Amino acid sequence: MENLSVEIINQLSDNYSYLLFNNNSSSSIIVDPAEANSIINILKKKNLNLDYIFITHHHSDHTSGVVNLVKEYPEVKIFSPSELYSLKINKISDGDLLSTSLNEFKILSTPGHTLDHIVLCDYNNNFLFCGDVLFRLGCGRIFEGTFEQMQNSLQKLFRLPDKMIVFCGHEYTKNNLNFLEFIFKNNLILEKTKNKILKDLISNGRSIPFNLGEEKKCNPFLNQECEMGSEFKKRKKYSNTEFFRYLRERKDNF
Numbered sequence: 001m002e003n004l005s006v007e008i009i010n011q012l013s014d015n016y017s018y019l020l021f022n023n024n025s026s027s028s029i030i031v032d033p034a035e036a037n038s039i040i041n042i043l044k045k046k047n048l049n050l051d052y053i054f055i056t057h058h059h060s061d062h063t064s065g066v067v068n069l070v071k072e073y074p075e076v077k078i079f080s081p082s083e084l085y086s087l088k089i090n091k092i093s094d095g096d097l098l099s100t101s102l103n104e105f106k107i108l109s110t111p112g113h114t115l116d117h118i119v120l121c122d123y124n125n126n127f128l129f130c131g132d133v134l135f136r137l138g139c140g141r142i143f144e145g146t147f148e149q150m151q152n153s154l155q156k157l158f159r160l161p162d163k164m165i166v167f168c169g170h171e172y173t174k175n176n177l178n179f180l181e182f183i184f185k186n187n188l189i190l191e192k193t194k195n196k197i198l199k200d201l202i203s204n205g206r207s208i209p210f211n212l213g214e215e216k217k218c219n220p221f222l223n224q225e226c227e228m229g230s231e232f233k234k235r236k237k238y239s240n241t242e243f244f245r246y247l248r249e250r251k252d253n254f
């Protein structure tokens, strides 16, 4: 299959939707559409038809564009882990392997932020669309699940190949960076990571996408064993579970 391209579309104040397409076909896939108009404009400009909508979880900032997209593209197939505005959907759940005309997605269930949350893995293209589970230097808030569920979901992502390229649901990186600097003061690894992120932000206004292998080394929400927090964790005598809970609770009030 032809290599997939991903167009990153800014939505609302800090959301991202993702448009997937290739140069040999008029088909396309959209992940987590919040605003239909900007997406329709891009589709028209690229002469693409919208064939598939994929949803990572039920929050409206990831789904509110769906109804108007369906009006414009009535044949579009919707894949979602839960019901959606009384529309006809194809329900997706853990372990599903879905073939589109452009690629193949493996579905992993990742509860915590919401109970229905799933992520989309495209192993052939090394793409991971992870909604609000993992952010660069952070993770999603726990709204519906437990700390344990969220930590397990992040561990699932930790076990994915290093070469995966991560597309997450929000641009929260700057705030996540400020939080880690506040917790781990004068940390050399964090300082190095900061330089890389600032470079990304300056060159294209985004810190997305990012490499999963790199993230495993510097995101203590994704990896409680990463070097950045090791001294802090030892000093506080925290287990991995305690460390994750501490970070998530502090971040909630940051």
Ligand SMILES: [Zn+2]
Binding pocket: 057, 059, 113, 132
């Ligand atoms: Zn959400």
